[in-house]
Amino acid sequence: MKKKIIIFLFVVFVAIGAAEAKSILPTRPTVLAELGQIHHSFLEGKEVNADRLIAVLQQEVARDKSLSPALKAAEKLKAGTDEKTKLEAYNELSESLKEYIQKDESTGFHVFYCPMVKKKWIASGDKVQNPYDPSMKGCGKKI
Template sequence: MKRSAILLLLPAFITILYCGKKELKPITESEKPLFEKVLSENDKIVQVLLTTENISPNVTELISSLNSLESAKGGLETSASEMKTVLEEAKSSDIKVSFEAYSKFSEILAETMKVRSLQSGRNRFYCPMVKKTWVYSGMRIFNPYAPDMRDCGDLIP
């Protein structure tokens, strides 16, 4: 009885799993330089955060780059939209709110880079002390969130 129930439910379960998996829309050639611009703008923000203390990042140019990427209507449109939505909160003058939003943006950016093989020499880092993520060039840790702990963090594969 149990075996026949399992045999009856197995095809339905497999169908649900297969149908639930969403196909990734292909990245267009026009999106690649637009995504590189997003990465470049992100690098600029990290650089500013590394050289200043207690300021919310200016994400205006980064959002503009995400708008361009989203407008390309290719395989990165959904990711660009998600990143832009989260990044809007980084405009806050409250540094805690701003850093939290920028960290969430960085998580989406890192996941997009990984899933779409778009690293371009950038890596994902995570600091367990401040519980924040960032994406930056190279493999050396430069924590943009904690001026007193610039080398605190881990390279996340």
């Protein structure tokens, strides 16, 4: 009897782990690539395109409702009409994806924080590249 309970619990834990892995793996590389592109666009002062990120987050939300705030923030980013509004939406997006990014540090993507503007961003690598103020690109830290 004791052996059956242990086997049952093991199967339950494996099933739960597989379900979580299934929810983050299929589109995760695309989400990361799009976040990297958005960060780069802000750094270079280029137009930000959130269409592909929105599309992939819609797929993710179908599997994991906890990503709904990220989808809403990405939609705000797309709808933003000025730089300030877009950067505010980008901060919301980064905040909402913080745990999603930190689940797997092997991707090379990290969450950063600037104490001067009190905002977060997501970027690849360890180098601080603050998108919020061109005069403070080195301000911030990895969290």
